[in-house]
Amino acid sequence: MFIILLRYVQPLSAVEAHLQAHRAYLDRHYAAGHFVASGAQVPRTGGVILARGLTRPQLDAMLTEDPFHRSGVAQYQVIEFTPTKAAPGLESLLQASA
Numbered sequence: 001m002f003i004i005l006l007r008y009v010q011p012l013s014a015v016e017a018h019l020q021a022h023r024a025y026l027d028r029h030y031a032a033g034h035f036v037a038s039g040a041q042v043p044r045t046g047g048v049i050l051a052r053g054l055t056r057p058q059l060d061a062m063l064t065e066d067p068f069h070r071s072g073v074a075q076y077q078v079i080e081f082t083p084t085k086a087a088p089g090l091e092s093l094l095q096a097s098a
Contacts, residue, residue: 001036001093002059003079004049010073012044021067029062036093046074052093056080 008015026049029035037050051059059078068074086093 001081001083002049002051002054002056003081004051004059004063005041005046005077005079006048006068006074007046007077008044008073009075014071015068015073018067018071018073025066034062 026035026038029051034051034053035049036052038048040047054062056078063069063076063078066074069076083093
């Protein structure tokens with residue numbers, strides 16, 4: 001499983017110009033079962049995506065398709081981890097990493 005931290009490197013006005021395309025990108029990967037959760041950081045300096053079911057090379061290739069990446073408005077930090085505990089109702093996160 002991966003935590004992807006996005007950090008905006010352009011003003012929010014530049015980020016906003018690509019937000020609709022970025023959300024469509026997210027929707028495609030939710031539908032494919034790769035993304036589990038996502039949202040803006042508080043304060044709004046970037047975003048966070050929780051991903052599963054991919055190898056690191058697959059994830060890296062997928063992130064290059066993100067409109068935020070293609071337009072240069074965000075940089076990415078990827079943290080891989082193996083979940084060993086989950087709250088009730090989120091047990092499927094453990095199975096996906098086995």
